[in-house]
Amino acid sequence: DLTKQLKMYMKKVEDFEASVQQASVTTDPVRVVNITRKEKEYQGMLEYKESDLSRLLKYLIIDLKPRGVAVTFTPGLPAYILFMCLRYTDNISDDRRVSTLLNSTISSIKGVVKRKGEDFEVISFWLANTCRLMHCLKQYSGDEAFMVHNTAKQNEQCLTNFELSEYHQLFGDLAIQIYHQLIKCLDNILQPLIVASMLEHEPIQGVLGSKPTGLRKRSTSTSDGAVTIEAFLQRLSVFLTTMSQHGMDVHVVKQIIKQEFYVIGAVTLNHLLLRKDMCSWSKGLYNVWQLEEWLAENELTDSGAKESLEPLIQAAQLLQIKKKTEADALAICNMCTALTTAQIIKVLTLYTPVIEFEERVSTTFISTIKNLLKDRNDSATLMMDAKKIFSVIFPFTPSSVALETLQIPASLNLAFLTRV
């Protein structure tokens, strides 16, 4: 009896199912809808505990190597990380933490620059990052003058509770300090090479002693250890590449190149004026031309570097030009606008012709020149000031990096920072 009942109910269920299926065919099919988890929206801040500040400074500034996957992948990364931490302290409205963070950042960077003053890579790296941090302070300050190129999202991320324009000045001063150290470092590396590269006719063996710091795998001189203009320019190229990879502002790079070219010109000219045998400098124009070519190749023609070479260029031309007639004298005076009278006279006096039958410059010619130039009121100094440093400016350069997209690479050992 129960079996019969069971069979009856089974049949009923089957019939019911069939009827439901039939019914559902006629109704609208149910749409399958995806449920997606909402992507966490990051605000571009980094939360850190106060007790972690010294660790942060240690790993991000003091012990950080200027060359590694994380920092080459994202130039200026340390600056962005520091700024994102700053945004957090601003967000929680803690003025004490704001100033502690900024002050200790400045002193840590100063410490590194002092300790590693001879290491070009380190100094270049921190000049680039200090500038970037300074630009971030301006870009996200809320000051409309600095927000012209911001995206809407970037505008949302401006500092909300504190006004930090005084720190713009402090970071600017820090940048100038680092810039001076960088120039000093470059001068130390390049000055011993300038005379040899620019003036000597034959390559000199092993002018260099030990390999200077700041150059890793990069080539230094030709394979037989000689120092030539080509090798010198190769070295300059390496410096240029390094600075670019650090994310240094183009405007700053150009000022650095201009400064260095000035030094090259001054040192070379001073040497020329002192050594009699150098005044038949036949390779002179060639080497100067190589320098100009290098500027063009690296898109630095507008850096002002060529102009700072002008005294040397004119001296080189002076050696080549005819020096006999009054017309020649006039031409010389018109050409040598960047040379002082003393310098022109000296070059003419020292001039030693390469070709034997050619005569030296006659005293009458020199008198003619003196006469033509007597109305010039230039200084009596003979030597150029090779120690002169042009003042530097750091034009505001905003970044298009979206802070909320930055994730911190593992190799920086900053796992104690929390992305907010």
Add this chain to the structure above:
Amino acid sequence: MEFGEESSPALAFEKDAFELTVEDVYDISYVIGRDLLKISSAGEEVSDLQFRIVRVLEMFETLVNKYNLSVEELKLERDNLKSELDRIIKEGSSAGQGTVRGPNQLVVDLTDPNRPRFTMQELKEVLQERNQLKAQLMVAQEELQLYKSPYYSHYTKETKLKQYLQKEQPKVPVCYI
């Protein structure tokens, strides 16, 4: 470092994998990062990708470093072993022939006419054969002595005569002379 060694970062991409240095990895890192920046206008989508690429590059850096270090270590070890081998060979050649090298080892000069040449087994067989031959020789010598003695010759003649007579004329009485 040779002159003309390229400083352009993009050239690292063209190197053979086993020639890479960590500096190349950093150059690669720079180029890829820069290229990614060009497409990261819609930041969110690219962010995870960027992060993963950096992670891979970090691993790559570790591997290249480790590889180069290992290569250096192995080279060093190989050179050390080489110089030690040379040293030992030198010592060996100056110490003379048949010098004892290690435990249970003997060095033999192949030009020495008195060098050991035969195995123990071969020696045993030879000695056995010699002993056998010696024994046979002694027997042969004894027999020879016997044949040489007068009694033996007389005895032989008599025996032979008897045998002859018995054979030829068995019924004829034998008379002793």
